[in-house]
Amino acid sequence: MFLRLFKRTPKSLGEVRGGDETEASKADLTGINMGDYNEVERYPLVYPWAYAVILENRASKAKVYYVSEVPLNSVERGVYERLLRILEWELKPYGGSVLDYVKEKEFFVEQARRIVRIYSAKLSDTLGPNISWQKVLYYVLRDTVGYGPLEPLMRDQFIEDISCDGVRRPIYVWHQRYESMPTNIVFEDEGELDSLILRLAHKAGKHISSAFPVLDAILPEGHRLAATFRREVSVGGSTFTIRKFRERPLSITDLIAHGTLSSTVAAYLWMAMEYKMPGIVIGVTGSGKTTMLNALATLLRPNMKVVTIEDTPELRLTLENWVQLVSRPSYAVTGSKIGEVTLYDLVKVSLRYRPDVIIVGEIRGEEAYVLFQAIATGHGGLTTAHAESVGALVKRLTSPPMNVPQSYIPLMKWALLVKRVTRIVEGRPVTVRRATTIWEIKGYENYALLATWDPVGDKHKVNLNDSMILWEVSQSIGLAYEGVVEEVKRRSRVLEALVDRGVRDYRGVAEYIYRYYVDPRGVLEELGVGGAKDG
Numbered sequence: 001m002f003l004r005l006f007k008r009t010p011k012s013l014g015e016v017r018g019g020d021e022t023e024a025s026k027a028d029l030t031g032i033n034m035g036d037y038n039e040v041e042r043y044p045l046v047y048p049w050a051y052a053v054i055l056e057n058r059a060s061k062a063k064v065y066y067v068s069e070v071p072l073n074s075v076e077r078g079v080y081e082r083l084l085r086i087l088e089w090e091l092k093p094y095g096g097s098v099l100d101y102v103k104e105k106e107f108f109v110e111q112a113r114r115i116v117r118i119y120s121a122k123l124s125d126t127l128g129p130n131i132s133w134q135k136v137l138y139y140v141l142r143d144t145v146g147y148g149p150l151e152p153l154m155r156d157q158f159i160e161d162i163s164c165d166g167v168r169r170p171i172y173v174w175h176q177r178y179e180s181m182p183t184n185i186v187f188e189d190e191g192e193l194d195s196l197i198l199r200l201a202h203k204a205g206k207h208i209s210s211a212f213p214v215l216d217a218i219l220p221e222g223h224r225l226a227a228t229f230r231r232e233v234s235v236g237g238s239t240f241t242i243r244k245f246r247e248r249p250l251s252i253t254d255l256i257a258h259g260t261l262s263s264t265v266a267a268y269l270w271m272a273m274e275y276k277m278p279g280i281v282i283g284v285t286g287s288g289k290t291t292m293l294n295a296l297a298t299l300l301r302p303n304m305k306v307v308t309i310e311d312t313p314e315l316r317l318t319l320e321n322w323v324q325l326v327s328r329p330s331y332a333v334t335g336s337k338i339g340e341v342t343l344y345d346l347v348k349v350s351l352r353y354r355p356d357v358i359i360v361g362e363i364r365g366e367e368a369y370v371l372f373q374a375i376a377t378g379h380g381g382l383t384t385a386h387a388e389s390v391g392a393l394v395k396r397l398t399s400p401p402m403n404v405p406q407s408y409i410p411l412m413k414w415a416l417l418v419k420r421v422t423r424i425v426e427g428r429p430v431t432v433r434r435a436t437t438i439w440e441i442k443g444y445e446n447y448a449l450l451a452t453w454d455p456v457g458d459k460h461k462v463n464l465n466d467s468m469i470l471w472e473v474s475q476s477i478g479l480a481y482e483g484v485v486e487e488v489k490r491r492s493r494v495l496e497a498l499v500d501r502g503v504r505d506y507r508g509v510a511e512y513i514y515r516y517y518v519d520p521r522g523v524l525e526e527l528g529v530g531g532a533k534d535g
């Protein structure tokens with residue numbers, strides 16, 4: 001599986017500069033006229049071989065992401081080529097399950113290390129001291145089990161997206177601190193870019209070709225890949241976008257700590273989750289909808305049965321009783337959609353699983369109608385959609401291809417808008433995500449504001465005095481409205497205490513949430529936030 005290699009150009013192996021042995025941390029920035037730039041920051045990506053250097057243009061203030069990799073000298077390059085040939089012959093196939101990607105990768109890395117050890121012992125005398133075997137090994141692993149020239153970017157925890165708009169254009173990254181920036185990585189050669197796309201498709205276990213030039217897939221580590229091949233559908237040649245997968249998904253306490261939500265808003269949504277109040281997260285591309293949906297799902301009761309339905313499997317739940325369904329594109333060459341399984345098909349079949357809650361990653365088409373039907377028959381439902389306001393959402397829902405009847409609209413009881421907004425922090429603009437508005441949907445074109453975000457004080461204003469959802473909770477459990485509001489406040493203190501204690505890992509957070517469901521007093525006591533649960 002791994003030895004599908006990148007087409008390698010001398011540039012992709014670092015510029016040869018007279019056999020120098022400079023570490024990447026000190027390497028000068030080839031091709032960049034440093035007179036035009038200030039260095040903002042430099043940090044290791046793969047120590048000591050690859051560094052990220054953030055540069056700022058002195059005149060325009062535009063930032064550039066420079067990947068600095070230690071170049072191979074000519075002797076090392078020869079060894080590198082030779083090692084790759086040897087590996088092609090000597091690598092043993094992995095005997096374990098092809099599904100166990102991590103073990104398979106470890107297996108190849110171990111073999112590659114062993115082969116490099118054997119050959120370095122044999123060749124060191126003839127090649128002399130002017131060779132760093134560790135550096136060669138870095139490139140060998142980068143180009144066999146890694147992502148080739150993209151490997152340093154894949155290792156950068158601050159990068160959310162990596163995208164390529166075509167050949168001879170810089171790769172762009174979306175950096176958590178500096179936002180969108182061009183990088184110094186450019187595919188000058190169409191063959192090299194096409195080979196990378198083939199390799200990415202191969203890694204994802206999928207196929208891309210001139211006949212099937214569009215791909216939407218998940219890479220083995222969970223990164224989401226979208227790609228087009230050659231000039232079939234993209235004028236500038238092959239393109240791709242990788243949405244990097246966070247090893248650790250953002251938890252509800254992360255979102256509170258980041259200021260995306262206030263603890264009161266989160267506690268209110270926790271009540272909504274507990275009582276299966278259907279809701280929808282809206283926003284534009286990359287605003288954080290899936291992240292919000294995932295964090296909210298940990299607030300569901302632990303014994304609920306949940307079915308998730310997605311085009312690409314992004315959600316990670318902590319619930320035991322969770323069925324994850326993923327749609328499948330058609331295999332057909334002709335117009336007929338042979339073998340295709342759509343979100344619509346999956347939402348229909350999910351009802352047979354008797355789920356408490358159906359979560360659809362994103363609604364776009366006719367699956368919306370089935371989801372609303374499911375909600376109408378008593379299932380909980382959570383989903384996301386591209387829309388910038390509840391008004392725009394309802395317009396989309398009630399128009400083709402979703403065609404949700406107007407009378408169904410209030411079945412979705414709340415809508416939450418997430419936005420990427422720019423704030424000035426310590427004199428510098430930074431992009432943050434904020435849940436800017438939460439509506440309760442009382443009827444078609446009848447929406448009440450539950451919470452809004454105030455950009456001036458960076459605070460959420462919440463009105464719990466007149467909530468339809470809390471009133472419905474009060475009715476269903478026979479507890480006075482004020483008691484329900486008290487409970488929201490108590491949960492808000494629980495969430496704050498978790499933030500204060502640094503309980504941020506989503507599994508750790510889920511443990512507290514689940515314990516709170518069975519033993520609220522115990523959790524309140526442990527966290528020292530007082531006020532036992534009524535009833």
Ligand SMILES: Nc1ncnc2c1ncn2[C@@H]1O[C@H](COP(=O)(O)OP(=O)(O)OP(=O)(O)O)[C@@H](O)[C@H]1O
Pocket residue numbers: 160161243244246250255258260283284285286287288289290291292433434
């Ligand atoms: N509240 C947040 N704080 C910090 N980072 C966030 C937050 N929400 C999302 N992100 C990051 O932003 C990126 C995009 O998030 P996400 O995939 O949730 O967006 P989306 O709206 O679902 O995008 P798409 O429309 O492409 O599906 C991810 O890398 C995610 O880790």
Ligand SMILES: [Mg+2]
Pocket residue numbers: 289290291362
């Ligand atoms: Mg999403």
